[in-house]
Structure formats: C-alpha cells, structure tokens
Amino acid sequence: AQRVTQPEKLLSVFKGAPVELKCNYSYSGSPELFWYVQYSRQRLQLLLRHISRESIKGFTADLNKGETSFHLKKPFAQEEDSAMYYCALSGIGNEKLTFGTGTRLTIIP
C-alpha cells in the first residue's frame, strides 16, 4: 500500500519568512514524489517532482529516503504562494498517483 501524510491542514506564514510544508510517505517500492499546487480559482497543477531536482517559483523539495520525507521549502514566502498544496506519491511502473490530504498555506502580508 502507498500512503502520503501531510500533518498540517493549515499553515500561516508571514511574508518574507521561510516556509516548510511537511510530507511523509509510506511505500514498499522505489518512490517518486511530487508536489501539486492549487491556486485560488485555478486548476490543480504539478509544482515539482523529486527526480527533476529543480527549483520552481523558489520552492525546493528533497527526497529523504531514510526519513521517508519530501518536505517542500521556500526561504522567503511571497503573497502569491498562498494556495492549497498536495504531496503525491507514485512509483516505477505504477499507474496510481496517491495524494496526501493537503495543506492550505496562507501568507500573511
């Protein structure tokens, strides 16, 4: 079974402060981890994936297999970062993308 846990339903951060959205996973195979984001009145979309090892909109996430985590980080929050963030898990040859319960991030001006 594959499972994704996002412990924070809501997270409020002041503009300019660092952001960290937590994600832990459970998967018996070789995992592929993703962060999806849903901005207000927009469609859910892929933000980043661990295999790309890239920074998107200032966000980064590192896969830590030892701690089975894939936390999303940004050093300086911006107001436009306010959105719903979902961590998601798949695997090699796996058709199913499993989502966590999501974290609603609010950036306080």
Place this chain on the structure above:
Amino acid sequence: NAGVTQTPKFQVLKTGQSMTLQCAQDMNHNSMYWYRQDPGMGLRLIYYSASEGTTDKGEVPNGYNVSRLNKREFSLRLESAAPSQTSVYFCASSGSGDRGKKLFFGSGTQLSVL
C-alpha cells in the same frame, strides 16, 4: 488547447438519481483518471484508464462506473446517487511517459446530493 474539459461544472441531485460526468482531453494522452476531493481527505482516486479500452478501480470505486469511450473521453457515472457522494470531482490525464506522474487536471465538477 483546452487541455482537460469537464462538464458540468455544478450539479445538484436528489438521492437515488443518476448522472454522468463527462471528461475530454485534447492532448492525445493515453491515461485518464477520476478523483474526488473532500475536505480533510485530499484527492482520492476513483477509477483510472491506462489506455483506450481499459479501466481499473482506484481507492474508492464503490457507487461509480466509468466508460473510456475513446482515447479522448472518459466518463464517470453515478447510477444511484447518495449524499456520501457529495464532493468535487476532478478528471485528469497524463501522457505515456508520465503515467501516474504528471497529471493534467480539469477544472472540477461540484456535485451536491440532497
């Protein structure tokens, strides 16, 4: 390109009524998915279709049926709606190299069952 198009955007049903949610994609994707989004539950996979002519159950398939009509279209049917099916439904698709990875989502259907 429209991407993934879902209809209707909103629907209110009475318990026991049936309806079909339509989904079409114009990206020539092989894989298509139906998810439901509930507060505190995240997105849960109802059914998916890896290719035209195939469908498989996801995490919460009970009470739903699907049809992969052709490569473009993947419909979700509620035969006898129940209040527990009140939710926001999302259709998604992904290309061959990104099956179950990079999904493109529709704008959602907000369904209320009274």
